Amino acid sequence: MDDKVHEILERVSAEYDTYPARLTSARERYLDYPRNISIETQVKCNAKCDFCPYPVSSRKGEEMDEALFYKIISDLQSIPHTHKFGLALCRINEPLLDPRLEEFHRAIKEMLPNARLQFWSNGTTLRPGKFEWMAEFSGASLSVSLNSVDEDEHRDMMGFGLKAVLPNLDYVHSLKSEGKFPVQVSLRAPFDNPKQAKDFMQYTAERWPLFNNGLRPYFVWTGDIDVGSDQRSRTQEFIPKQRSVAGLGCAQWFDLHILSNGYVTKCCIDEAGFVGEELFDCQTRHVLDVYGESRNLRASLPGRSGVTGCEDCLHLG
Secondary structure (H helix, E strand, O other), X not given: OOHHHHHHHHHHHHHHHOHHHHHHHHHHHHOOOOXXXXXOOEOXXXXXXXXXXXXXXXXXXXXXXXXXXXXXXXXXXXXOOOOOEEEEOOOOOOHHHOOOHHHHHHHHHHHOOOEEEEEEEOOOOOOOOOOHHHHHOOOOEEEEEOXXXXXXXXXXXXXXXXXXXXXXXXXXXXXXXXXXXXXXXXXXXXXXXXXXXXXXXXXXXXXXXXXXXEXXXXXXXEOOOOOOHHHHXXXXXXXOHHHOOOOOOOHHHHEEEEOOOOEEOOXXXXXXXXOOOHHHEOOOXXXXXXXXXXXXXXXXXOOHHHOOOOOOOOOOO
């Protein structure tokens, strides 16, 4: 095992070792108000990722009504200004395909000064003249799902090759090197073997030294859909079995994910959400009241084995 692979395995192990402490810290800080919030403003994507439910989602093509969006943002103004939280306008979509995105973020900046904006993209829409407005948001971050640095693998995973992404990332990097894009940029990829992880980290560090890079295990979406099961079986072979988190709660229980239809989900990889359940409908209830419905879950942090859909999840939240 070479040093790079060993470093990757050590990093994964460290994340699992510190997870219980992070859960305890989250319970202390986010019991009453969310750690992170995501709002799905529209369900449209130009990728067909083999680990994402978008291609077969029943919400495909939906767009959140502007009145609902502004109602949600207004509700979030009830969060004390001393409480900082992350806010992203994305879910199973390519956010920059929504022409309202810049307008929505300007409203957030004005109404929610305590929100840390988190931009996301698959990289295809980061073309000149399309995203530079993000630089105006102090403290914001941009995460790009690069997913693979191998041409064939990237095409198989996402439905398009690296040529649709690499020139855009080169352009973003040039803006950072010129001091014109102060947003923190991170590249993210799932992994299921040491070589894949090593290649990704080495390639991204050499080509874009001003970006951060990171890896995460594959996971299986919950709800009425099964996406990612093949990858998860391989991931389980890569992650030491003693790192199992089945007996622990999940940090995702301190986040709030709102679908385009106004309903919330159990976590970031819950596709179906609580659709049809009035208690979890942000259209008719105050957003913080919806968050409060799962307060007991967050307070006690029961093991995942006792929560339907979470039994075998490896996600660290």
